[in-house]
Amino acid sequence: MIDHLTGTQFPPQDTHEQRLIARFQQGDPEALATLYDRYVDRVFACAYHLLNNREDAEEVTIEAFLRAFERAATFRGECPLLGWLLVITRNLCRDRQRQPRLLTLEPEVADRHAVRASALCSTETALAVQRALEALPEEYRLVLMLCDVQEWDAREAATILHRSVQATKSLLYRARRALRQQLQDTWNREDATDAM
């Protein structure tokens, strides 16, 4: 199965998913509810990482499901349903980004990358990671969030990034090294300051 948009090869859908999609296309409400439950988190995460804003991401998530459900009959099964949903979501995000806004809001940095302290990571370290991430180019940040934080498959991330799977993996590898460099630079500066 190939996503013709990105040239991405996906494994064949399992028969359960195929049956579910067939029922969805026939207007079976239970299938609709199952698909919503299965994919709402991913659609939301996609919108959130593209828009950097929870409120907009929530609106787009609803719009994406509405559009998908309205156009269910046009889904030809040439890519997984999730891929199709993510393309709809990505297009809706682009539409929203093009819309003029009455009020320009600062990106929800604090919310977008809500840091967490843990046994592995102090609050100070978590904030340093957040700042390093913010300093990266947008496409690096996006691929890191999708692949390393959300733990998406590179094929799914490729759909969002509009790249081939191989190009997505290359981008991810470069992004990891850029993040490492940012962190090293930050800590080297701090060490130098402490030594003064």
Add this chain to the structure above:
Amino acid sequence: MRCNTVHALLDLHLEQQLPEELAQQIERHLMRCAACAFEARTLEQTRNLLRAAIPPVAPSPSFRERAAARLQDALVPHLHPRLEQADTRQWRLPLLPED
């Protein structure tokens, strides 16, 4: 195995996507080569720090409820005609409380 080959394969090694034999060759190289071992360790630490510091995003439970309600309201008239005849109390999007 040469250092540049190891560097090119480190991410796949980190993701445990290499065949066992190749992974073992890399491990053996990392035991002998301090520079590559440093490269591998810092790359892994960076990814672990990112995962430890930034939680994945998810819609809030209240959003899921609101979204389910809106979708249900919007979709009933537009879906397959058989839905219009159906008793909508028989199906619910997840997390929507029963009447």
